[in-house]
Amino acid sequence: MELSLLFQTLITGLAIGGIYSLMAVGYSLVFSILNFSNFAYGGVIMLASFAGYYAMTLLGANVFVALIISMAAMAVVSLATERVAYSPLRKRNAPPMFFMISAMGLSIFIENLVYATIGAHFYAYPIIFEETTINIFGAALGKMDLFAIVFSIIAIAIMNYFINKTRTGIAIRAASYDSTVATLNGVNLSVVIGLVFVIAGAFAGISGMFLGIKYMAYPNMGWITNKAYIAAVIGGLGSLPGAIYGGVILGIVEAFVSVYITSTYRDVFSFAILIIILLIRPAGLFGKYLEEKV
Amino acid sequence: MLKVNDINVFYGRIQALRDVSFEVPDNKTVSLVGANGAGKSTLMMTLAGVLKSKTGSIEINGEALAKDANHVLGQGMALVPERRRLYANLTVYENLLMGAHLRKDKDGIRSDIKKMEEMFPILGERKKQYAGTLSGGEQQMLAIARGLMGRPKILLMDEPSLGLAPIVIQQVFDIIGELKKQGMTILLAEQNAFKALEISDYAFVLETGKITLQGTGKELLQDERVQQAYLGVKAK
Numbered sequence: 185m186e187l188s189l190l191f192q193t194l195i196t197g198l199a200i201g202g203i204y205s206l207m208a209v210g211y212s213l214v215f216s217i218l219n220f221s222n223f224a225y226g227g228v229i230m231l232a233s234f235a236g237y238y239a240m241t242l243l244g245a246n247v248f249v250a251l252i253i254s255m256a257a258m259a260v261v262s263l264a265t266e267r268v269a270y271s272p273l274r275k276r277n278a279p280p281m282f283f284m285i286s287a288m289g290l291s292i293f294i295e296n297l298v299y300a301t302i303g304a305h306f307y308a309y310p311i312i313f314e315e316t317t318i319n320i321f322g323a324a325l326g327k328m329d330l331f332a333i334v335f336s337i338i339a340i341a342i343m344n345y346f347i348n349k350t351r352t353g354i355a356i357r358a359a360s361y362d363s364t365v366a367t368l369n370g371v372n373l374s375v376v377i378g379l380v381f382v383i384a385g386a387f388a389g390i391s392g393m394f395l396g397i398k399y400m401a402y403p404n405m406g407w408i409t410n411k412a413y414i415a416a417v418i419g420g421l422g423s424l425p426g427a428i429y430g431g432v433i434l435g436i437v438e439a440f441v442s443v444y445i446t447s448t449y450r451d452v453f454s455f456a457i458l459i460i461i462l463l464i465r466p467a468g469l470f471g472k473y474l475e476e477k478v
Numbered sequence: 479m480l481k482v483n484d485i486n487v488f489y490g491r492i493q494a495l496r497d498v499s500f501e502v503p504d505n506k507t508v509s510l511v512g513a514n515g516a517g518k519s520t521l522m523m524t525l526a527g528v529l530k531s532k533t534g535s536i537e538i539n540g541e542a543l544a545k546d547a548n549h550v551l552g553q554g555m556a557l558v559p560e561r562r563r564l565y566a567n568l569t570v571y572e573n574l575l576m577g578a579h580l581r582k583d584k585d586g587i588r589s590d591i592k593k594m595e596e597m598f599p600i601l602g603e604r605k606k607q608y609a610g611t612l613s614g615g616e617q618q619m620l621a622i623a624r625g626l627m628g629r630p631k632i633l634l635m636d637e638p639s640l641g642l643a644p645i646v647i648q649q650v651f652d653i654i655g656e657l658k659k660q661g662m663t664i665l666l667a668e669q670n671a672f673k674a675l676e677i678s679d680y681a682f683v684l685e686t687g688k689i690t691l692q693g694t695g696k697e698l699l700q701d702e703r704v705q706q707a708y709l710g711v712k713a714k
Contacts, residue, residue, distance in 0.1 A: 351575065358565045358576045365563045368526055369628070370551045370580035 188323035193443045194436065199329035200398075201435020202336030206391040207412030208419065208427035209343065210384035216360040216422035217380050218274070220283035221413065224265055226406025227294030228385060232258045232392025233401035234298065237307050247312050251335070255389030262385025263378055265290055271374070291406065298403040307401040332394045339390055340428055343383060347424060356380060360422070414458045420471020429469065433457075479504050480525070480555070480632050480665065484534035487517075487524050487687075494520040495531070496687045502632065502665050507658045509666040509674040509695070511708055512684035518667035519560050521684070522636040525665070526550055526557040538632065552580055556630035560637045560667075562621035566610030570601055573609050573620055577627030587627070594623040597653070615646035622653060632663045639670045651677060671708035675699045683708075 207229060214222040235257045239250035269286045317324040347353040359366035359376050367373055395408060415434045419426025434454060441453045461468065480502040487495040494517050502508045512518050523529045525536060527547035536543040538553045550557075556577075565573050574594060578587045595602030598619040604612060609620060618638055625633055635654070639647040651673050658664060658677065668674035675681055678695035683704060691701065698704045705711035 351579070354568065354572050354575060355579060358568060358572075361565045361567045362563055364528060364547075365559060365565070366576070367528070367547045368551065368557050368559065369576045369624075370548050371576075372546075372548050 188321060189443065191321060191323040192325060193439050195323075195325045195329050195333070196443075197436035197439030198432065199326070199332045199336075199394075199435070200439060201432035202333050202340075203391045203394050203398075203431075204412055204415045204435050205340060205428045205431030206336055206387045207409055208415040208431045209340065209424060210387040210391070211409075211412055211416045212419075212422055212424055212427040213356075213380050213384050215416070216424075217356065217363070217377055218270065218280075218283060220280040220287065221421075222384075223284065223287040224269065224290035224294065225287075225384065225388060225412075226409035227291045228258055228262050228265065228388040229392035229395065229409055230298065230401075230403060230406045231261060231294065232389045233396030233405060234302065234307070235389065236393030236396055237309055237401045240310055247331075251390060251393055254393045255386040258389035258392065259382045259385040262381045262388060266378060266381040271377075274377070295403055295406060302403070304403055307396075309397045309400070312397065328397060335390065335394075339387065343387070344424070346383075352376075352379070411454065414454055417468055418458060418461050420468025423468065423470040426468055426470030479537075479539055480663070481537040482525070482534075483536070485524060485531035485536065486533045487520055487529055487531050489520075494687050495524065498684075498687070498689055499534070500682055500689065500692070502663055504631075504663050505661045506679040507654070507664040507666060507677060509668055509678040509681045510684055511668060511671040511674055511681055511698070511704070513669070513708075515686075516684045517687040518684055519636055520687075522557060522560070522634055522665075522667055525555070525634055526559075551628045551630065554631040555634065556625040556628045556632075557634040558621050558625040558636065558638060561640065562617045564609040564612075564617055564620055564624070566608060568609060569606050570609055570612070570620055571605045573624050574601070574627050577624035578629075580628065590627055590629070594626065597656075598623055615642055615649065618642060618646070618650055619653075622650075626657075630662075632665065633657065635664065635666045637667055637669060639668060639673065647673065671704065672699070675704075 210225055211222060214225070232254050235254040236250045239245045239253040240247070245253060269290045270283055273282050273286060313327040316327060318327055318330070347356060355366065355371050356376055356379065358369070359371055359373060363373055395405065399405065411434060412431070415430035416427045418434065419428070419430030434457070437453060437457060438450050441450050482501070483499050485495055485498050486493065498521065510518050510521065520529060524531055527544055527550040538555055541553060544550050544553055565576060568576065571591070574591050575587070578590065581587055600616050601620055601623060604616065609617065612620060622638065638650050638654070642650065647670065654664065654666065655677055666674055666678065675695040675698050681693065681695050681698050682689050683691035683698065691698065691704065693701070
């Protein structure tokens with residue numbers, strides 16, 4: 185086995201794994217507080233890829249500015265989805281199933297909105313780095329991959345600090361465990377849930393744009409969030425460390441399967457891992473809740 | 479002062495509370511005694527703003543109870559809920575911090591956490607441990623401490639002795655006694671009628687959603703009906 189190829193594959197895997205992690209965190213955050221799988225998240229990620237594309241082509245923004253624009257725009261879009269599609273259900277104490285159906289409807293709406301307005305074409309991002317690779321130890325590493333890895337790590341580190349160390353972050357975790365008691369402690373649920381959607385949206389802004397750069401922007405690219413969903417389930421739905429590690433594991437496995445076996449089997453392996461993990465640890469790798477003692 | 483006037487609470491069509499009225503005067507301990515399903519927890523959840531009454535009024539120090547449950551603590555009333563309901567995914571320290579969620583005075587919060595650690599030494603030792611890993615008794619201490627972190631004037635306690643060993647139950651009631659001495663206004667819902675009546679200035683018996691008896695703690699301890707139904711004394 186050639187060492188440089190191994191290294192190259194690892195970096196590619198980490199890059200895509202970082203993107204999966206961001207998406208999985210977005211899923212998990214919403215799941216942990218509202219207890220349903222937000223299938224409209226794929227739509228938001230797709231919109232992000234277009235937001236980044238237009239920021240770079242129409243506004244002529246560089247990749248950093250485009251990322252910020254995409255993050256800000258998707259934070260707003262994500263919050264809007266909550267206020268329009270979920271908040272009314274929440275106020276009526278609807279069961280999680282209703283949320284999921286609402287999410288599916290929203291997902292179809294967003295996708296078709298893009299078909300109807302922008303069209304069904306594939307849009308390639310402008311060139312970001314003149315030279316696409318950089319040579320380290322004889323391995324040709326994609327600059328964009330390295331950039332994605334660094335940016336994903338920074339974003340996840342900031343989110344991690346916020347969720348674990350700030351009082352608002354603690355309130356989010358508290359509300360995700362018991363929203364009624366959090367309310368008794370004075371937590372405004374509507375604000376906390378809104379905030380969760382803003383964070384998930386900002387993360388979609390990053391992951392969607394990186395996906396757009398890698399695979400182009402197109403209206404039904406939301407399917408790729410299936411991978412994020414797999415990552416979140418592997419890690420344990422609702423668990424943030426689980427989402428992060430699940431994404432990285434999935435990204436690396438996919439990269440290695442693509443390079444050393446064949447890319448045709450990539451998705452077979454992804455789903456196989458999902459099934460195996462669910463058989464061995466049904467709650468996922470980190471989906472362990474400490475039961476309350478009676 | 480907590481004033482409850484003629485409240486009726488329903489779960490769908492089922493009525494859980496019927497024309498309930500009572501008062502908890504300042505610095506007094508009042509207990510609600512009743513069997514399982516009598517409506518004690520429903521009453522507590524209504525006072526905390528989670529459930530709504532169809533009729534009547536609830537006043538805290540002359541002010542109407544806030545419509546949204548997240549504003550009730552700000553009015554000076556905290557609930558220590560039934561079965562503790564701690565955040566098992568948070569540490570002991572973070573649970574305490576959540577109790578003070580509305581407060582902005584960082585120094586005050588820090589000194590209150592110290593106070594809690596003095597009052598409940600076990601919490602100081604277990605500060606970084608997840609609340610879900612504590613024993614039942616420790617969890618109850620933490621639940622009370624979390625309630626106190628909001629600096630309430632009125633403390634509602636729902637079944638604080640539930641599921642605890644006798645020695646721990648004694649500790650819990652010692653703490654309630656201590657809080658009472660410090661001037662806390664307490665409303666206590668308990669199945670452990672004997673202990674509750676002993677410590678209370680005044681008490682009510684709740685049966686199928688209605689207040690059927692009331693009096694001072696001592697009076698109810700002497701009452702034959704209470705003795706038979708709740709204190710395990712056989713009829714002569």
